[in-house]
Amino acid sequence: ALGQPLKGVNIVITAGPTREKIDPVRYITNHSTGKMGYAIAEEAAKLGANVTLISGPTSLATPAYVNTIYIESAQEMYDCVMKYFPQADVVIKSAAVADYRPKITYDQKLKKQDGLLSFEMERTTDILKELGKRKKHQLLVGFAAETNNVEEYAKKKLETKNLDLIVANNVTSEGAGFGTDTNIVTIFDRNLDKLELPLMSKHEVAKKLLEKVQLLLRVENK
Ligand code: PMT
Numbered sequence: 001a002l003g004q005p006l007k008g009v010n011i012v013i014t015a016g017p018t019r020e021k022i023d024p025v026r027y028i029t030n031h032s033t034g035k036m037g038y039a040i041a042e043e044a045a046k047l048g049a050n051v052t053l054i055s056g057p058t059s060l061a062t063p064a065y066v067n068t069i070y071i072e073s074a075q076e077m078y079d080c081v082m083k084y085f086p087q088a089d090v091v092i093k094s095a096a097v098a099d100y101r102p103k104i105t106y107d108q109k110l111k112k113q114d115g116l117l118s119f120e121m122e123r124t125t126d127i128l129k130e131l132g133k134r135k136k137h138q139l140l141v142g143f144a145a146e147t148n149n150v151e152e153y154a155k156k157k158l159e160t161k162n163l164d165l166i167v168a169n170n171v172t173s174e175g176a177g178f179g180t181d182t183n184i185v186t187i188f189d190r191n192l193d194k195l196e197l198p199l200m201s202k203h204e205v206a207k208k209l210l211e212k213v214q215l216l217l218r219v220e221n222k
Contacts, residue, residue: 132162
């Protein structure tokens with residue numbers, strides 16, 4: 001219907017940072033606030049989609065008309081995404097997932113000691129890459145947060161993770177990336193067709209991205 005172009009479409013969106021525990025009082029995280037992912041969730045709901053938002057810890061209000069699930073670690077996000085994946089038509093991964101976690105999580109608070117403290121880190125599972133391997137009818141949308149060679153690295157991620165769209169984000173540009181209400185992105189599709197967007201609000205970015213998603217859904221008649 002007019003105004004509800006995504007009616008009946010199941011969209012899973014991830015947002016925010018993850019937290020990887022060191023001990024009961026400490027963790028490793030990143031600067032993601034969830035603003036980008038929440039904007040996509042809100043705009044998708046306005047377009048009539050059934051939205052599941054899988055969110056790391058943020059200070060944002062739970063969006064209206066969105067099934068929001070809170071997780072903390074990369075492993076919890078992985079488990080949750082996999083649970084919703086079979087029913088999903090579209091997955092949009094705007095979360096900033098930790099690539100590494102402490103190899104050991106201490107049960108008790110680490111005490112101060114003389115000299116250096118070091119601990120080993122191990123890789124987390126790349127959720128998006130796993131989805132790329134398993135996807136059937138699903139449209140997969142990734143983000144690429146880069147500080148250099150943005151276009152080259154984004155195209156590489158589109159390829160290696162078997163995505164349908166990638167949103168390349170130069171997180172060092174003024175007004176773009178983590179924490180801001182605005183963003184500057186370039187969206188690439190599988191034909192490497194390039195949509196370079198100027199500085200705009202994260203809600204406007206979300207609308208442009210969802211237009212691209214609708215186009216692909218129509219092309220592939222999903
Ligand atoms: O939350 P905000 O403050 O609004 O900031 C928005 C943002 C900068 C976080 C967002 O626009 C953004 O760029 N998100 C992706 C951040 C990121 O982790 O990028 P990456 O290049 O490291 O990862 C590439 C893709 O793989 C991402 O879609 C990511 O969700 C996914 N990934 C990464 C690691 C991992 N273990 N599993 C994943 O699925």
